[in-house]
Amino acid sequence: MTRTATCACGECSVTVTGEPLFGGLCHCQNCRQRTGSAFGWQAYWPEARVTLSGPLQRYDLAPEWGQQRLFCPRCGSTLAWQTMSRPGEFGVAIGGMEPPLPAPDASYRDSRRFDWVILPDRCAASG
Ligand SMILES: [Zn+2]
Numbered sequence: 001m002t003r004t005a006t007c008a009c010g011e012c013s014v015t016v017t018g019e020p021l022f023g024g025l026c027h028c029q030n031c032r033q034r035t036g037s038a039f040g041w042q043a044y045w046p047e048a049r050v051t052l053s054g055p056l057q058r059y060d061l062a063p064e065w066g067q068q069r070l071f072c073p074r075c076g077s078t079l080a081w082q083t084m085s086r087p088g089e090f091g092v093a094i095g096g097m098e099p100p101l102p103a104p105d106a107s108y109r110d111s112r113r114f115d116w117v118i119l120p121d122r123c124a125a126s127g
């Protein structure tokens with residue numbers, strides 16, 4: 001299966017093949033700031049199964065995070081990132097993909113989750 005995450009203006013995209021290594025929600029403040037929402041939703045694929053297209057720009061997050069984000073310079077959507085904690089992989093903001101999408105396996109920084117965000121049991125709390 002091939003899936004494509006597209007930015008809000010359509011200029012940039014990230015195409016992945018096969019199922020992700022894992023996927024999850026994250027309730028940390030940085031994911032909230034990145035998305036402007038209550039949590040981030042992402043999944044990770046090996047680099048070899050990820051194709052970037054369009055004039056994506058890289059943004060270096062704080063060095064201690066060791067993360068580079070790829071975003072559309074026209075509309076500002078974050079589409080993907082790489083992080084030193086997951087070498088050889090791309091994290092992809094999968095909300096930009098058309099369904100069907102894999103449900104999240106985990107809820108990261110779950111202790112920061114807003115109490116009105118109710119998740120299914122299969123989405124294991126972590127952190
Ligand atoms: Zn765009």
Ligand SMILES: [Zn+2]
Pocket residue numbers: 026027028029030031032040109
């Ligand atoms: Zn986060």
